[in-house]
Amino acid sequence: MVAQWGIRISCAAKSHSGAQQVAPSRPPARDGATAHSEKASALTDTTDQTQSQKIDLAEIFQSSGVKEVLEELDRELIGLKPVKDRIRETAAFLLVQKARVELGLSQETPTLHMSFTGNPGTGKTTVALKMAGLLHRLGYVRKGHLVSVTRDDLVGQYIGHTAPKTKEVLKKAMGGVLFIDEAYYLYRPENERDYGQEAIEILLQVMENNRDDLVVILAGYADRMETFFRSNPGFRSRIAHHIEFPDYTDEELLAIAEHIAEEQNYHLSPDAEAALSEYITLRRKQPHFANARSIRNAFDRARLRQASRVFSNAKGPVDAHTLSTIEAADIRASRVFRGGLDSDPKGMPTGSVKEDT
Amino acid sequence: MRVTQGTFSFLPDLTDEQIGKQIEYCLEHDWAVGIEYTDDPHPRNTYWEMWGNPMFDLRDPKGVMMELEECRKANPDCYIRINAFDNARGVESVVLSFLTDRPEVEPTIEMTRTERNGRSVGYTHIVRR
Numbered sequence: 001m002v003a004q005w006g007i008r009i010s011c012a013a014k015s016h017s018g019a020q021q022v023a024p025s026r027p028p029a030r031d032g033a034t035a036h037s038e039k040a041s042a043l044t045d046t047t048d049q050t051q052s053q054k055i056d057l058a059e060i061f062q063s064s065g066v067k068e069v070l071e072e073l074d075r076e077l078i079g080l081k082p083v084k085d086r087i088r089e090t091a092a093f094l095l096v097q098k099a100r101v102e103l104g105l106s107q108e109t110p111t112l113h114m115s116f117t118g119n120p121g122t123g124k125t126t127v128a129l130k131m132a133g134l135l136h137r138l139g140y141v142r143k144g145h146l147v148s149v150t151r152d153d154l155v156g157q158y159i160g161h162t163a164p165k166t167k168e169v170l171k172k173a174m175g176g177v178l179f180i181d182e183a184y185y186l187y188r189p190e191n192e193r194d195y196g197q198e199a200i201e202i203l204l205q206v207m208e209n210n211r212d213d214l215v216v217i218l219a220g221y222a223d224r225m226e227t228f229f230r231s232n233p234g235f236r237s238r239i240a241h242h243i244e245f246p247d248y249t250d251e252e253l254l255a256i257a258e259h260i261a262e263e264q265n266y267h268l269s270p271d272a273e274a275a276l277s278e279y280i281t282l283r284r285k286q287p288h289f290a291n292a293r294s295i296r297n298a299f300d301r302a303r304l305r306q307a308s309r310v311f312s313n314a315k316g317p318v319d320a321h322t323l324s325t326i327e328a329a330d331i332r333a334s335r336v337f338r339g340g341l342d343s344d345p346k347g348m349p350t351g352s353v354k355e356d357t
Numbered sequence: 358m359r360v361t362q363g364t365f366s367f368l369p370d371l372t373d374e375q376i377g378k379q380i381e382y383c384l385e386h387d388w389a390v391g392i393e394y395t396d397d398p399h400p401r402n403t404y405w406e407m408w409g410n411p412m413f414d415l416r417d418p419k420g421v422m423m424e425l426e427e428c429r430k431a432n433p434d435c436y437i438r439i440n441a442f443d444n445a446r447g448v449e450s451v452v453l454s455f456l457t458d459r460p461e462v463e464p465t466i467e468m469t470r471t472e473r474n475g476r477s478v479g480y481t482h483i484v485r486r
Contacts, residue, residue: 142417143416143417164409167423170420171415171420171421171423171424172414172415172420174419174420174423175417175419176416176417210419
């Protein structure tokens with residue numbers, strides 16, 4: 001009995017190091033984890049009972065680099081508290097699961113496929129990227145890259161085009177995370193001959209058979225994803241983690257704007273800040289509001305206006321302060337303050353143009 | 358007769374794990390990996406049937422292994438080889454090529470020498486099944 005445990009665990013350790021060899025881009029921190037698990041397996045040979053074998057979760061947490069990812073998440077993403085909490089939970093679960101596998105308590109890879117639902121611009125792609133890093137550090141995916149696709153990348157144009165196209169994408173995503181944005185477009189019930197169904201079937205098959213090789217994250221608006229899941233129950237049952245992304249509050253959006261500005265070495269004058277918070281309130285009420293993405297676009301346009309203002313007002317040399325300050329006028333020039341969208345061509349009625357991406 | 362073509366051909370046949378590691382090596386070097394098969398192992402037959410296009414932008418050998426599995430299923434009694442292409446010189450040139458599969462019973466390759474003018478020798482290979 002004892003020997004059996006010993007063998008099983010050393011096998012786990014062996015396959016573990018095997019997986020490491022396969023992954024060249026692994027973070028160096030994981031060496032610690034391997035050494036640790038080997039230490040653990042060495043322990044079993046000498047101790048009499050499996051129960052007495054101990055795994056230090058805190059150490060795995062430290063050495064695997066999960067801590068850094070979570071801290072990065074906290075630092076770089078403003079708001080999104082429920083999302084962060086869910087990710088923390090998931091990370092804890094995966095960590096415990098990993099320890100259980102090392103102790104031989106379970107062998108199965110947990111289902112890791114996820115769905116991210118939320119309005120546009122709420123950080124789904126960014127979080128998916130972090131999630132890929134997290135899963136890689138925990139050893140659940142070998143490479144930890146993110147392949148981001150939409151319907152166009154999966155579904156073909158004619159009969160026999162879809163399967164190779166979908167497989168091509170899946171091959172590229174192997175060892176990493178496949179992020180399918182606006183996944184509900186895959187399913188078009190109004191056209192019974194739509195090729196999306198074929199892509200769905202291949203996806204489902206791979207999600208089931210290649211659980212060790214890749215993780216699929218489906219993303220999209222909450223209500224449409226719900227309809228999608230209802231008409232494709234296969235997806236719902238294969239997805240273990242549903243994470244909802246709330247809309248940002250006005251204060252959070254302002255903080256995001258400041259963060260974006262800071263990143264690019266700009267700063268907002270106090271007047272500009274006031275103008276921006278007014279802008280956010282107004283913009284939210286208009287169609288095609290895309291949370292942080294709208295703010296980023298607004299900032300980009302303000303930057304353009306600032307440049308042209310500085311250029312036309314310049315009398316002689318300008319200093320760094322002038323070059324990097326965004327004034328209220330740069331923001332107030334936006335058409336949003338006059339009831340239109342910035343991206344609308346002149347004279348077009350509001351709402352007739354697609355989201356200002 | 359055991360055909361020896363390409364890298365590793367004097368070693369025992371590679372296991373799937375070993376094939377995976379070779380592919381891993383290729384992907385690390387950003388080489389494109391292609392799968393080819395044939396039933397004609399004649400040394401002059403350089404153009405084997407392609408199993409799909411060479412695969413670009415892969416990160417993990419699993420993608421190639423999946424295709425290899427499909428190819429094996431579709432061509433059970435064939436030679437299958439994996440080619441790796443390096444584009445460092447501006448063309449996709451083969452830098453690694455090795456056999457992954459061979460038929461259960463391999464054909465024999467017969468060689469005949471023909472003496473020609475000035476005692477030069479011509480070699481002819483014939484594949485006999």
